Amino acid sequence: MGTFFQTITNGILIGGVYAVVATGLTLIFGVLNVANFAQGEFMMLGMYVTLFLSRGLGVDPYLLTFLVAVIFIAFGYLVEKFLIHQTLSKPHETQMLLTLGLAIFFRSLMMVICGPNYQSLAVPYRLKSLLIGGVLLSYPRLLSFLVAVVLIILLWLFLNYTELGRAIRASSQNSKAATLMGINSNWMYGIAFSIGIMLAAVGGLTLVPFYYVFPDVGVYFGLIAFVVVVLGGLGDVLGAIVSALLIGIIESVTAQYVALDLSHLGVFLVFILVLVFRPQGLLRGRRSS
Amino acid sequence: MSLFEVCNLSAGYGDLTIVWDASFSIDDNEIVVLLGSNGAGKTTLIETIVGLNKVKSGKMIFNGVELQGKDAAAIAEAGITLVPQGRELFAGMSVLENLYLGSYLKGPRSKRADSLEFVFSLFPKLQERSQQKAGSLSGGEQQMLAIGRAIMSDPKLLVLDEPSLGLAPLIVDTVFQSILQVRQEKKISILLVEQNLKKALSVADRGYVVESGRIVLEGNPKELLANEHVKKAYLGA
Numbered sequence: 001m002g003t004f005f006q007t008i009t010n011g012i013l014i015g016g017v018y019a020v021v022a023t024g025l026t027l028i029f030g031v032l033n034v035a036n037f038a039q040g041e042f043m044m045l046g047m048y049v050t051l052f053l054s055r056g057l058g059v060d061p062y063l064l065t066f067l068v069a070v071i072f073i074a075f076g077y078l079v080e081k082f083l084i085h086q087t088l089s090k091p092h093e094t095q096m097l098l099t100l101g102l103a104i105f106f107r108s109l110m111m112v113i114c115g116p117n118y119q120s121l122a123v124p125y126r127l128k129s130l131l132i133g134g135v136l137l138s139y140p141r142l143l144s145f146l147v148a149v150v151l152i153i154l155l156w157l158f159l160n161y162t163e164l165g166r167a168i169r170a171s172s173q174n175s176k177a178a179t180l181m182g183i184n185s186n187w188m189y190g191i192a193f194s195i196g197i198m199l200a201a202v203g204g205l206t207l208v209p210f211y212y213v214f215p216d217v218g219v220y221f222g223l224i225a226f227v228v229v230v231l232g233g234l235g236d237v238l239g240a241i242v243s244a245l246l247i248g249i250i251e252s253v254t255a256q257y258v259a260l261d262l263s264h265l266g267v268f269l270v271f272i273l274v275l276v277f278r279p280q281g282l283l284r285g286r287r288s289s
Numbered sequence: 290m291s292l293f294e295v296c297n298l299s300a301g302y303g304d305l306t307i308v309w310d311a312s313f314s315i316d317d318n319e320i321v322v323l324l325g326s327n328g329a330g331k332t333t334l335i336e337t338i339v340g341l342n343k344v345k346s347g348k349m350i351f352n353g354v355e356l357q358g359k360d361a362a363a364i365a366e367a368g369i370t371l372v373p374q375g376r377e378l379f380a381g382m383s384v385l386e387n388l389y390l391g392s393y394l395k396g397p398r399s400k401r402a403d404s405l406e407f408v409f410s411l412f413p414k415l416q417e418r419s420q421q422k423a424g425s426l427s428g429g430e431q432q433m434l435a436i437g438r439a440i441m442s443d444p445k446l447l448v449l450d451e452p453s454l455g456l457a458p459l460i461v462d463t464v465f466q467s468i469l470q471v472r473q474e475k476k477i478s479i480l481l482v483e484q485n486l487k488k489a490l491s492v493a494d495r496g497y498v499v500e501s502g503r504i505v506l507e508g509n510p511k512e513l514l515a516n517e518h519v520k521k522a523y524l525g526a
């Protein structure tokens with residue numbers, strides 16, 4: 001029984017990171033109608049930037065959250081304005097190729113700059129953990145989860161209780177009507193994309209104290225983000241959060257009870273089953289939408 | 290000069306021209322109706338007016354300011370608001386949020402509380418259902434919400450694209466009644482697009498008839514109802 005709770009807890013803790021990265025993806029998809037295949041690579045860039053800043057400044061990575069968020073909001077805004085935006089009126093293949101191209105570019109760039117080596121950051125609490133009710137909570141994983149939760153709550157408040165957030169949701173639901181309300185869609189595209197990228201990067205930041213950093217680290221996370229978004233229902237933020245936790249749990253349960261190296265298989269098996277039996281997403285239809 | 294003046298406007302999609310050389314005007318506090326059968330180009334014309342389609346040639350002058358070439362946000366800001374065909378609500382958001390979005394722009398936002406009060410007095414149903422999702426309303430209520438949302442933006446010119454489409458006759462009466470009430474109390478002008486000719490002319494001050502993308506007739510309701518061509522083509526006489 002102890003192992004079981006431990007397994008579920010591990011799943012939920014990593015699920016927080018998935019939720020952050022995937023929420024960014026679903027936000028971008030909802031507002032721009034663009035599938036960002038570089039989401040995982042933006043996460044990877046977030047990890048490298050965190051690593052360098054943390055080493056350079058000698059500051060704990062979690063204390064860099066705000067700084068990294070600001071850097072990637074600016075970066076995301078520029079990428080949207082100068083690249084993504086130019087393709088929005090073009091067919092979907094164009095945007096797909098652009099984001100895929102960006103993904104490959106970022107991976108190669110980091111390969112050139114840093115080489116293929118796995119890098120890690122030594123934080124003093126790396127191996128410390130908290131024991132609660134027989135369940136071990138590793139410090140870095142717990143901190144990562146807390147940052148994720150705070151970020152998602154802030155995003156939730158922003159989307160639901162500010163004029164700008166409401167405008168973003170409106171653009172996501174009906175862009176034509178949003179335009180008619182005087183909402184500047186170009187502005188919404190820029191904001192949604194930069195927030196989406198910021199979420200990817202900060203998701204990456206939270207991993208740095210307990211995960212290796214290398215140029216291809218974003219590939220799996222990007223893929224997971226897509227799985228999460230499809231399971232949650234495209235463009236649905238709450239759905240993404242729920243399915244991210246679910247994916248984390250499935251992964252962890254498969255790793256514990258089936259085989260460690262089959263954890264990805266469990267995730268994709270569930271993914272395929274859902275695609276076949278509930279293509280609208282797990283939560284769609286259960287809530288009135 | 291009229292509040293809104295459209296001169297020789299042509300518009301369409303890509304290389305395709307749908308509306309040819311349209312000219313019409315709307316005065317202060319006037320209700321003008323644009324009549325025409327399905328596919329005549331009415332929606333194309335008014336979506337051009339609110340900046341959703343590009344103007345190919347011609348001018349639109351509102352309150353003395355030229356609007357051709359401006360985008361939809363700028364035109365909304367100038368005070369022209371469209372209640373689009375098919376309503377285009379934010380279906381997953383509450384009635385109240387839909388109304389708030391109507392007053393997204395700075396000017397209307399400062400009058401939000403008053404506008405909301407007016408909309409609720411016009412459509413008490415919306416107040417009852419303010420926390421409900423827009424998508425869960427009946428067709429008539431959705432139309433009321435679409436109109437209410439447009440009123441929230443405190444327009445000088447309210448444009449309605451076939452507000453009676455798909456509604457039961459009794460609801461249609463309510464909707465037309467509310468249009469008259471808005472004109473009366475808000476002292477604004479209204480451009481109404483309709484296929485329902487008799488109904489529309491019963492509330493309008495003037496009307497234009499659109500056929501194949503051209504404005505072919507203009508007159509007050511009496512003149513239009515007496516017109517031989519109108520009788521033959523639209524009244525089945």
Ligand SMILES: Nc1ncnc2c1ncn2[C@@H]1O[C@H](COP(=O)(O)OP(=O)(O)O)[C@@H](O)[C@H]1O
Pocket residue numbers: 302305307325326327328329330331332333334
């Ligand atoms: N997005 C579009 N692209 C190309 N043609 C269109 C589009 N929308 C409408 N049309 C065409 O424009 C013509 C006029 O349509 P519309 O303006 O909707 O007429 P109405 O509102 O009077 O029924 C129709 O022939 C229609 O097929």
Ligand SMILES: [Mg+2]
Pocket residue numbers: 331332333374450451
């Ligand atoms: Mg139409």
